[in-house]
Amino acid sequence: MASDPGRHRRGSSAVVTGLAVASACGRGPDALFDSVCAGTPAFGPVTRFDTAARRVRVAATLHDAAPLPEELAEALHQSCTQAGLTVDQRKDSPLLLAWHPGPDAVRAARRASEAVKEAASVTAAVTEAAVAAVAVHAPKLSAATHAPGSPDAHSAAAMAAGLAARCGLGGAVRTYTTACVSASTAVADAAAMIATGRADRVVVAAGYLVDQDYFGLFDAGRALATDGRIRPFSRGRTGLLLGDAVAAVVLESPGAARARGAEVLGRVLGWGRAGDAHHVCRPHPEGAGVARAVRAALDRAGVSAEELDYVNAHGTGTPFNDSAEAAGLRRALGPAVDRTPVSSTKSVHGHTLEASGLLELAVVLQALRHGRLPVNAGFLDADPECRLDLVLGEPRESRARYALSLNAAFGGANTALLIGAP
């Protein structure tokens, strides 16, 4: 697709040439975008594990989800295929992964360790879950630190190393475990690696499948919505609901993409990251970190608040997050915030934790590509603490050129990605 070199004052820092996504909305970017435009929530009773002891029993799950390593490998394969990468080009592409292993990795490590002790052969006695994990890690056996039986065989890094080897990528760098800003942080680092000349191309993948452990943790923390819906920025919102997501993108320098004749799906024009320095897990009530992250992304892109056409908000539907995020947007955008359409598509696909940044980047890329802004579903009534121009009821037609994708996490971590149309 032809680009307009005069359109971006500071030029594209990185372009997106491959995209794959799966969520409770279905498989592929089109299924996702159809759902978020229709505003049809994907929440339903959890059948993947027992929720009898939990206060809340609802999530947005992909009904035919394979084990996460398989889903991630498939997403990586699809995104690299869409980008048209040759075997050699894949070998030159480092992988950044966003994922948090959690208690399941501890269980798998324990099972594998016990099996090794008992049978001297890992595959003879490990459970089905451990077999899947070992299969993913097997290509990295040469690295002693990630070998089966070693303490780190089931670490987040081992997952990345195994995936890179399995998918023919040029080596995994690291796994981001920065909670709900993991994927957006990985995208920012990938763009920075390209912008500073460290790499011509970086592949980013992210995944979270709703599991019994994090479901139990969020339930214990009373963070889950008690009325079966996420209602971002709405009066009467009661919390978040978890959702499945697996996604992968190929990011390239504009020159490298042009040289290959690759189709550009969107442009990463700016990124900003800032901390609240406020609390272990509560956001700054005035959105101080959100505001600085947004301003940094706009400044880097050379895009003014008035030029911003859409914000895909973090919008978890929790009382604290949404009022802080709205305050931060107002602080960053000034009067322009009243004319900037905002929606949180978590109201449809749920909160996908470490994968949020990549799933929501996919929504933004589709919105810019199709000229349609998705719905902020689940809205009941205006909250004076969340005065925003929300996209309600129907998707909004727009010749959008610039959009922000916002994410936030415990520890006061905030990220903003400024995305430009192809």
Next chain:
Amino acid sequence: MNRNGTVGKGNVGNGTGGDGTRGDGAALRWTCSARWPEPGDGDQPPPLPGFVESTFSPMVAAAAERCLRQAVGPPPVAPERGERIAVVLVSVGGDVGTADATAAAVDAGRSVPPLLFFQSVPNSVVGHVASRWGLAGPVLCVSPVGDPQDDGRELAQLLVEDGEADEVLVILAEQARGPGGRSHATAVLARSWDAGEDSGPQCSNHECSNHE
């Protein structure tokens, strides 16, 4: 890092040499380094209010506290400086103690202790350090494939070179797993040479001169 306290190449350290990365970055200097445990410390790090069941977050907080006290004095730092200090937490294994405690509760069919909710992600202890010291730059938590020290150095380099921070608090932490192992954390403050010479001492700690 070489002996004069600077970092040269900005290459990503995945140990394979085949990651397709390249680049020479502006040099960083490491103004201070501290660790937990140090000689004389007991087996457990000082308790950290609100964090239970695991030594991971307390030892991260202890190492960060020691490093920052040496580098910048008592908390907090001035707001304009704090906004330009990033925090990077590097751990291959992560918080195994919290993961173990959560798995035990879930597997037994018990309610999960609510305090484990927020401490289940490494961001939370970074939030503790950041709010106490007024560090309001980017927050990153990672599990590196290659050498953790190299990866922390590379991320610090990238953040400074890309203009997102002037200083980076890099914390390396690993919990003991298995008999004979010992949990440990190291915190290092990296500064851009462009950030000036007057706001922190050059580290004389052996840890800083041993990063070649």
